[in-house]
Amino acid sequence: MSIAHFCAFAVALFAIGGWFFVWLMHIVAILYGKYRLHRMLPPPSPEDLQGISIIKPLVGVDPNLFSNLETFFHLKYPAYELLFCVQDENDPAIMVVQKLIETYPKINAKLFIGITKVGANGKINNMVKAYEAAKYDLLVISDSSIRMIEDGLTDMASFLKEDVGLVLQMPYTYNRKGFAATYEKVFFGTWQARNALSANSVGINCSTGMSCLFRKDLIEDAGGLAQFGKYLAEDYFISKVISERGYRTVLCSQPAMQNSGYCSIGDFHKRLIRWSMLRASLLPHLMFFEPLSECMLLGVIVSWAMEYMFGISPMGFFLLHVLLWFLCDYTLLRIVENGPLPFSKFEFLVAWLLREVLAFYLTLQSHRTPYIKWRHKSYKAHWGGIIEEV
Numbered sequence: 001m002s003i004a005h006f007c008a009f010a011v012a013l014f015a016i017g018g019w020f021f022v023w024l025m026h027i028v029a030i031l032y033g034k035y036r037l038h039r040m041l042p043p044p045s046p047e048d049l050q051g052i053s054i055i056k057p058l059v060g061v062d063p064n065l066f067s068n069l070e071t072f073f074h075l076k077y078p079a080y081e082l083l084f085c086v087q088d089e090n091d092p093a094i095m096v097v098q099k100l101i102e103t104y105p106k107i108n109a110k111l112f113i114g115i116t117k118v119g120a121n122g123k124i125n126n127m128v129k130a131y132e133a134a135k136y137d138l139l140v141i142s143d144s145s146i147r148m149i150e151d152g153l154t155d156m157a158s159f160l161k162e163d164v165g166l167v168l169q170m171p172y173t174y175n176r177k178g179f180a181a182t183y184e185k186v187f188f189g190t191w192q193a194r195n196a197l198s199a200n201s202v203g204i205n206c207s208t209g210m211s212c213l214f215r216k217d218l219i220e221d222a223g224g225l226a227q228f229g230k231y232l233a234e235d236y237f238i239s240k241v242i243s244e245r246g247y248r249t250v251l252c253s254q255p256a257m258q259n260s261g262y263c264s265i266g267d268f269h270k271r272l273i274r275w276s277m278l279r280a281s282l283l284p285h286l287m288f289f290e291p292l293s294e295c296m297l298l299g300v301i302v303s304w305a306m307e308y309m310f311g312i313s314p315m316g317f318f319l320l321h322v323l324l325w326f327l328c329d330y331t332l333l334r335i336v337e338n339g340p341l342p343f344s345k346f347e348f349l350v351a352w353l354l355r356e357v358l359a360f361y362l363t364l365q366s367h368r369t370p371y372i373k374w375r376h377k378s379y380k381a382h383w384g385g386i387i388e389e390v
């Protein structure tokens with residue numbers, strides 16, 4: 001066998017192995033999603049539910065902010081406090097929070113204005129005051145765009161068994177109108193859900209910090225929330241220090257319902273590029289594996305490999321591969337949504353195709369510049385996840 005043939009053989013073998021691995025991820029995600037999502041555990045008795053401090057970092061106002069925050073005033077949970085953080089004293093979010101606090105005087109809610117600068121991460125700087133003032137040993141960090149159902153906090157708390165340190169709501173979206181909303185829902189219900197469910201099912205850290213419950217003492221033991229200010233992916237490192245202390249990270253049954261009032265494909269792509277840049281700085285090998293695990297690129301490579309190894313028609317193989325992937329993604333999305341989809345099958349097809357076709361382009365965009373833009377600030381990420389503000 002010539003060197004060229006040997007190399008081609010090795011690449012084809014690797015591609016086919018990777019292809020089987022990705023199908024394993026599809027299957028695990030579907031089975032684990034069915035097992036875990038939308039199946040609340042029997043709630044512990046109210047005496048067993050410990051108090052929870054919910055930290056809400058806010059920047060600016062969008063048309064859904066009031067109603068999203070209001071859902072936190074309707075939580076059915078015996079003891080919780082709401083700690084709203086606003087970093088700028090001129091931010092109109094202050095008025096929104098004050099209005100809610102006036103409307104619901106029986107709910108224990110406080111507003112913190114101004115940052116404590118502990119690092120470059122604006123979200124951490126914004127949350128530090130509330131973190132220090134939190135009166136309960138359990139903390140929830142919940143981003144501004146999140147809506148909660150009445151039982152959402154009980155659902156999270158009921159997954160906090162003795163050996164669990166962090167409970168995550170898997171990122172998903174609330175129903176909104178328009179194609180951009182469909183596109184976001186398809187992304188979170190397919191690509192994101194597949195990775196999050198398969199990784200969490202085997203205990204791999206696949207954290208997203210938009211809605212998570214954790215034990216404050218574990219973070220204190222690691223030096224407090226302030227020490228995560230040097231990272232932009234503070235969620236990944238919070239999960240990491242919790243695992244290092246011997247506690248598990250689990251998903252709860254209810255996904256995180258993101259419901260930002262502004263929804264556009266351009267802004268969503270910027271967010272995906274930012275996340276991709278974070279991941280590349282944390283786990284550089286993902287720069288190689290992530291694009292290879294995408295439907296279109298993997299399909300092209302494996303179709304070639306199948307022809308090279310077994311003489312199978314590449315076009316037929318590619319079309320079958322895409323069709324099966326599409327069906328698996330549709331099945332997973334239905335599991336995550338747990339009900340009829342708020343759009344037609346045709347809209348799903350268009351949004352799905354667009355995401356799959358653009359995946360590689362977005363990956364390339366994430367390598368174009370070392371500067372990460374987040375909420376009007378620019379950061380430079382170094383290997384290992386440490387960032388500097390530019």
Ligand SMILES: CCCCCCCC/C=C\CCCCCCCC(=O)N[C@@H](CO)[C@H](O)/C=C/CCCCCCCCCCCCC
Nearest residue numbers: 018195198199205206207208209233236275289290292293
């Ligand atoms: C030949 C193909 C081999 C396939 C290998 C698998 C490649 C994994 C592909 C994609 C990575 C998934 C990323 C998940 C989304 C994370 C969302 C995110 O970016 N969050 C950031 C912002 O909140 C956060 O700061 C970063 C977190 C880092 C997460 C790293 C996750 C690694 C997950 C790997 C999944 C492997 C699953 C294996 C299951 C058997």
Ligand SMILES: O=c1ccn([C@@H]2O[C@H](COP(=O)(O)OP(=O)(O)O[C@H]3OC[C@@H](O)[C@H](O)[C@H]3O)[C@@H](O)[C@H]2O)c(=O)[nH]1
Nearest residue numbers: 057058059122123126143144209210232233234235375
């Ligand atoms: O400077 C900032 C930036 C953001 N934030 C807050 O941080 C939360 C998340 O911000 P965005 O919605 O812009 O960003 P994302 O949803 O993409 O964040 C996600 O990815 C990056 C991670 O570090 C976050 O933990 C995760 O939530 C919001 O509640 C926002 O108000 C701040 O408080 N200050």
